[in-house]
Amino acid sequence: MKKYFITGGAGFIGSHLTRRLLAGGNKVTALDNFSTGSPDNIAPFSREENYSFFEDDVVTPEQDLALAMKDCDVIIHLAAAVGVELVVNDPMRTIKTNVAGTEHVLDAAAKYGRKRVIIASTSEVYGKSTQKLFRETDDLLIGQPIHSRWSYACSKLLDEFYLFASHQSGTVDGVTVRFFNTVGPGQTGRYGMVIPRLVKQALAGKALTVYGDGNQSRCFCHVADTARAVELLAGNPEASGKIFNIGSQNSITIMELAKKIIQHTGSSSVIELIPYEKAYQPGFEDMRRRMPDISAVSQLTGWHPEKSLDEIIDDVIGHFRNGTAEY
16 A cells, blocks of 8 residues: 555546545545535545545645645645636736645655655646657747746746756655646536537537637547556656656647537537637737657556547546546
């Protein structure tokens, strides 16, 4: 049995990861302030013997985080501001949540031995790179500060620097994972996540709103695959001090994605193109493509995504239709 401490444990990824770790016979302590997480996400296992939860905020914690983490083996820091819409509309909250929250987690983790700390970062840190494959060793080109769209990327990149400064000083055993569009059942479209938003529109018979020209491409990874990758890295000593991309390499344009969702739902919805300026704000910038090089995590752990995009879409549809899905 390993003892895990998960921040953002009532969130989308946090709850799926918790379910996986508990199923493997581990003990999990989770923290969340329910700003974007939900009690519904943790209800299925909230009474399990090896699970404990407390409501708190990593930015302004009311409890002693260090004491809560004292007996754990691995800390997985997922608590963050999430979603393009939230980031664009509230950059101050984004920066404060991500940077101050990570500072408090790392300071707490350092008080009782050199614990493994995994920090969840994002493909957004690759900024406006035009590389065909995004590699962990690539130089990063982030957009201008006048565009709040990049505040999330910069805050998460600063989290990475903070983690590795702590790692180099010997206070924690640091690992960074950069998630590429993790999706699946239980994810909300409230903050701009594209697949749940389009699925909900299709099921309601509404127009599927595709931003920009629809030719921007993304790779989507099922949350079950993401959780499996995190668990593998958490237990691998050779991951220490390294960065790992976690994602799929099956690319699709958002226009093709919308058509596929209409097909899977059997919807009669049409597709409506919305200019970025109308969806967000004037001057909004986006990445045209995102495809991760996953050779580092694959070579170290043998991990590859197992769930197809069709399975992802069907799981999301099943969740919205029935409140359940296989994962």
